[in-house]
Amino acid sequence: xxxxxxxxxxxxxxxxxxxxxxxxxxxxxxxxxxxxxxxxxxxxxxxxxxxxxxxxxxxxxxxxxxxxxxxxxxxxxxxxxxxxxxxxxxxxxxxxxxxxxxxxxxxxxxxxxxxxxxxxxxxxxxxxxxxxxxxxxxxxxxxxxxxxxxxxxxxxxxxxxxxxxxxxxxxxxxxxxxxxxxxxxxxxxxxxxxxxxxxxxxxxxxxxxxxxxxxxxxxxxxxxxxxxxxxxxxxxxxxxxxxxxxxxxxxxxxxxxxxxxxxxxxxxxxxxxxxxxxxxxxxxxxxxxxxxxxxxxxxxxxxxxxxxxxxxxxxxxxxxxxxxxxxxxxxxxxxxxxxxxxxxxxxxxxxxxxxxxxxxxxxx
Numbered sequence: 136x137x138x139x140x141x142x143x144x145x146x147x148x149x150x151x152x153x154x155x156x157x158x159x160x161x162x163x164x165x166x167x168x169x170x171x172x173x174x175x176x177x178x179x180x181x182x183x184x185x186x187x188x189x190x191x192x193x194x195x196x197x198x199x200x201x202x203x204x205x206x207x208x209x210x211x212x213x214x215x216x217x218x219x220x221x222x223x224x225x226x227x228x229x230x231x232x233x234x235x236x237x238x239x240x241x242x243x244x245x246x247x248x249x250x251x252x253x254x255x256x257x258x259x260x261x262x263x264x265x266x267x268x269x270x271x272x273x274x275x276x277x278x279x280x281x282x283x284x285x286x287x288x289x290x291x292x293x294x295x296x297x298x299x300x301x302x303x304x305x306x307x308x309x310x311x312x313x314x315x316x317x318x319x320x321x322x323x324x325x326x327x328x329x330x331x332x333x334x335x336x337x338x339x340x341x342x343x344x345x346x347x348x349x350x351x352x353x354x355x356x357x358x359x360x361x362x363x364x365x366x367x368x369x370x371x372x373x374x375x376x377x378x379x380x381x382x383x384x385x386x387x388x389x390x391x392x393x394x395x396x397x398x399x400x401x402x403x404x405x406x407x408x409x410x411x412x413x414x415x416x417x418x419x420x421x422x423x424x425x426x427x428x429x430x431x432x433x434x435x436x437x438x439x440x441x442x443x444x445x446x447x448x449x450x451x452x453x454x455x456x457x458x459x460x461x462x463x464x465x466x467x468x469x470x471x472x473x474x475x476x477x478x479x480x481x482x483x484x485x486x487x488x489x490x491x492x493x494x495x496x497x498x499x
Contacts, residue, residue, distance in 0.1 A: 142168065142169070143165075143166070143167060144168075146312045146313065146474040147309045147311050148312070148313060148474055150312075150473060150474045152168070153466055153470055153473060154168070156492070156494070157495055157498070158494070160462075160466050160469075161462055162458075162463070164334050167310070168466075168470075169309060169310040169332040169334055169347060170198065170310065170347035170349040170389050171307045171308060171310055171332075171347065172347050173346075173347045173389040175200070176199065176200060176347065177198075177202075177307050178196065178197065178198055178305055178310045179197045179301045179302055180197070180304065180317075180330070181297040181300045182194040182319050183293065189483075190481035191286065191290075192282065192285045192478060192480055193243050193246070193288070193293055193317075193319050193320050194301075194316045195242045195316060196242070196301065196316035196317040196318065196349070197238045197239070197240050197241075197304075198239040198389075200238075200239070200428050203302075205433070207258075207265065208433050208434065208436045208437070209235065209433075210429070210430070211394070211395075211428065211431075212233070212234065212396065212399050212403075212427055213230075213397065213399035213400025214400065214403055215403040215425050216423065217407040217424070218418065218421050220383065221244075221278075221279060221423070221424050222247055222277075222278065222279055222422070223385065224247070224274070224275060225274045225276040226424075226426070233395075235274065235275075235428075236274075236437065238257065238302050239275075239276045239277075239278070240275070240277045240278070240298060240317075241277075241316070241317040241385050241387075242298075242317045243280070244280065244282075244283070245283075245291055247279040249293050249295050249297075250275075250298050252295055253295035253299055254273075254275035254277060254298060255273050257298070257299050260299075265436070265437075269437065271437050271438065279383075279385075280354075280383040280422065281353065282319070282320030283320075284320075284322060284376070284481075284486075285320040285322070285478055285484060286320035286481065310349065312332060312471055313329045314327060314329045316329075318330035318471060320478070321353035322376060322486055323352040323382070323468060323472050324355035324357050324414070324489075325376040326357070326472055326475070326486065326487055326488060326489040327477060327478050327486050327487065327488045328471055328472055328475060329351070329353075329475045330350070330351060330474075331349070331352055331469070331470040331474070332347070332349045332467050333347075333348050333464075334463060335462055337392075337455045337459050339448060339456075344390060344456075345390065345391050346392075346456060347389045348386060348409075348460065348467045349387045349389075350384055350386045350387075350464060350468055350471060352467075352472065353383050353384060354382040354415055355382065355413065355414060357371060357375065359414035359416075360413065361412065361413055362413075364412075365497065370497060379418065380415070380419075381420050383422035383423060383424075384410055384415075384421070384423050384424075384468070386403075386406040386410070386424075387425075387426050387428075388402055388403060388406060388427035388464075389428055390402070390428075390429050390456070391430050391431060392429060393429060393431035393445070393446045393447050394431070395447045398447065398450070399428060399429055400427070402427040402457065402460050403425040403427040405461050406460060406464045408461045409460060409462070409463070410423060410464060412464075413465055413468050413469070472489045473489060473494075475489070476488055
């Protein structure tokens with residue numbers, strides 16, 4: 136029996152990831168080079184396609200910051216919008232209190248409400264008696280990017296049941312990439328985009344911590360594309376899709392490092408530098424919205440206790456964490472593009488996939 140491929144190098148679909156192609160990607164990854172390298176974090180997806188219906192290319196991605204039975208315990212976090220032409224719900228309270236509860240879901244722009252409502256249904260299903268006993272309210276984190284070029288977004292094909300299915304499917308280990316989940320119909324740098332992930336291991340004062348990232352990449356123009364510091368976009372073949380950027384990117388950053396909410400907001404901000412490394416200036420039409428959370432310092436399930444205590448990494452140690460976010464976001468976008476497949480969508484529109492072998496040849 137042949138050994139299983141290294142998940143840090145090969146996507147679950149069998150496509151070579153950036154490191155598998157030998158691209159000079161910096162940094163030390165976790166075992167799977169995925170957001171799930173942060174212990175306790177799981178990812179599930181619902182992918183909606185139909186060979187008989189080229190207008191259906193959409194879905195839902197769910198990220199569970201804690202094991203499902205513990206998702207009524209607040210997760211400390213922070214959020215940042217580099218360009219706000221998009222939506223991520225729950226962030227007003229996150230800015231105010233520094234925490235959120237429940238799964239994070241990502242879908243297409245016009246299914247955001249169903250993702251939000253479906254998440255509430257899931258939380259009621261799992262925690263209904265406790266919610267009712269304590270009169271608890273729910274403000275789920277749901278985010279979106281626009282897939283209407285390839286998907287008939289006005290059909291609103293995503294249902295609440297699809298959202299519940301994505302949450303229920305969440306698992307640890309390797310994470311599917313490319314044209315899957317909420318990323319099914321997305322476009323990045325005028326190639327097929329979608330879902331991508333990466334991770335970094337950071338050593339602070341002799342202790343290892345993990346930073347994991349998941350992106351829904353739907354942004355950028357081809358001439359802008361920069362890979363590992365090399366401006367390759369103008370050297371890549373393919374038919375233009377846009378005359379100006381029309382997409383967005385959502386980045387979710389997870390870590391097991393104990394951090395204060397303001398420190399997590401600072402990590403979220405560094406996602407902007409990560410997408411900038413790929414070449415995007417964060418265009419006017421782009422919704423570039425980022426969230427970072429820590430699995431440490433759990434106060435236990437709601438209601439919030441009368442006193443909270445924290446252990447936190449000192450600010451002077453954060454630079455390696457910042458670099459980990461920058462590198463992982465940049466790599467996750469590239470992994471999304473390399474795993475994606477060509478797509479024939481609505482109105483006969485066709486979007487090519489990035490040719491990984493050709494890209495690698497530009498570095499030989």
